Amino acid sequence: MASHPQLADIGSDYAQRYGFRDPEQYFLKAPKGLSHEVVEMISRLKGEPEWMRTFRHRALDTFLARPLPSWGNTELLSQIDFDQITYFVRATERQGESWDDVPADIKRTFDRLGIPEAERKFLAGVSAQYESEVVYHSVKEELTRQGVIFLDMDSGLREHEALVRQYFATVIPAEDNKFAALNTAVWSGGSFVYVPPGVEVAIPLQAYFRINAERMGQFERTLIVADEGAKVHYIEGCTAPVYSTHSLHSAVVELIARRGARIRYTTIQNWATNIYNLVTKRAVAYEDAVVEWVDGNIGSRLTMKYPSILLKGERAHGEVLSIAFAGPGQHQDAGAKAIHLAPNTSSKITSKSISRDTGRATYRGMVKVRHGAHGSRTAVQCDALLIGEKARTDTYPTMEIAEDDVRIEHEARVSRLGDEQLFYLRSRGISEDQARLMIVNGFIEPFVKELPMEYAVELNRLIALEMEGSVG
């Protein structure tokens, strides 16, 4: 809104603000295309233990054997040319522990994106990934003293091999789907977080992901373990330059919330509209644990992402709150899964999508209540807002309920940004542009209010940019 001082500098667009690119002067770049040689090279470069090296090669075989998904946007998926992608780029020789250690041009990138400033102001720890690897990393001393581990995944594997081996790929096995297999074969970067029993990380940890090179593939791998009664909030953001060619981002994120733990995972995905964003995210929640996925998808050409929660312990609770904004030419195929495996578990899925112009938003959701999960409750709400005649939305909710004493609520609503709403606001002197923005911001308000203040402001600003020129 115009009255929001932080939003006063609206007027730049993605290309200027995020879409800039650095020259590709890299320390090391794998030859393009995917092969066992490339996998071997990545593993050797990282000096990995044998089990991980074997794991990668097996995953590559799985990837090669699997067909592309036969659902979702198969037309766009079939356009991915896996032979043209570069799977590993090492931008700098070593990781920085202070911003001064980061090479000047890369640091400038993160300066422009406001990351060092955000770190100073309100974060407990920061990880900044540039291409395949984390180039900067820091965590507040106090957290380290409490035994909290917040590392990039490569360092995590080096420094805490036993812990990583215990949990790695236990929630999302490589065989889960073609893109999970791809990630497991060529993964690099991402975060490893471990919060010891009873420790509460009061302010958020943040990871920032940046793709710079053309036809690049980024495959970060994140594993977060909150031990019994622990609490953590992890936030990730992503951007990339605008190229005419496509790049691929295919992450795997696994969350493990032990008994009574609480994990919130917030994503503000703002990839350039040439990025394919095919991500697998899944959490396990044990007894009395709470897992929340807060998932905002603004950018990318095609996103296919369905954050999932396995409710494995009694009284576990899971929530997925998501918004998707599909502008011209974009397809946001997003959703959620909640699998109730234990008695008296509960889940809540709230999905909001906005499709504008030729944008397309799909909600794809699944709720399962398995035998024995009696007394479980689930509530699913999908709201879609269409702007313009060509905008499109589809909803594919699936429910499989194997118990009788469960409470199931499902609500789906599609509305069109209406003439009556616009006229009402305009009759109060509010311009058409501002009126549209108010209606859209109102629509996503339930999502925005779950974000830390700084992210709420940023998201409103992004939406304002997306809505620019949406009139007429």
Added chain:
Amino acid sequence: MKEQQAVVFSCQDVHVWVADREVVKGVSLAVAPGEVHAIMGPNGSGKSSLANALMGHPAYTLEGRIELAGQDVTALSPDQKARAGMFLAFQYPVAIPGVSVASFLRAALTAVRGREVPVREFRRELAARMDELEMDPAFAGRYLNDGFSGGEKKRLEILQLLMLRPRLALLDETDSGLDIDALKVVAAGINAAAREEVGMVLITHYQRLLDHVQPHVVHVFVNGRIVRSGGPELALELESRGYDWLAPQDGRV
């Protein structure tokens, strides 16, 4: 009626179409500051179409001329009209979920006054006006018209009227759906606006609002036309005789 220079709002020979159907067939009005006009007529006579078309609703096509404070505003967009000082209180205000009453009002006030209204000043003004209308302060934090009762919606329209203080307000069936207590509060708000020199056009179906708001001029509106104009006594006559006796005279005044 009034001298020419005292007129704040006028419309001349206004015709309104919805698609191909002519629903208003030549209406002229002249309203002075603080003057209250009542337009009374049966359901479906085109009263609401007139109000919406005057404000610039895109579903209507309007021909004729509208002047506000001496300026031709006929071709202006609804938001330009509002910034020039026109206001429409809606018969059925729409809900806008996620937008609070307070943030909406502040945006509207900023637009209409053409300057940012400081938060403290805004809060003070809002609290005072809400108190006048016997509204719970918590109301300001609710989402605009979302889940409001009929009475709450109408009070909010009057709150906006008092906050935005236009030159001319069109009130479309603001009395409908109100119980007697709410009606009195709404009427007090309308009288307060009139005292503050807002020209008022009340569109109503019933006499009962006019028990609490004394109109200066009453127009009888039948089948897209004003068929008779007169003083407050005309409203009383309509109350006792209905509209039927006017129907045969269907024609321009």
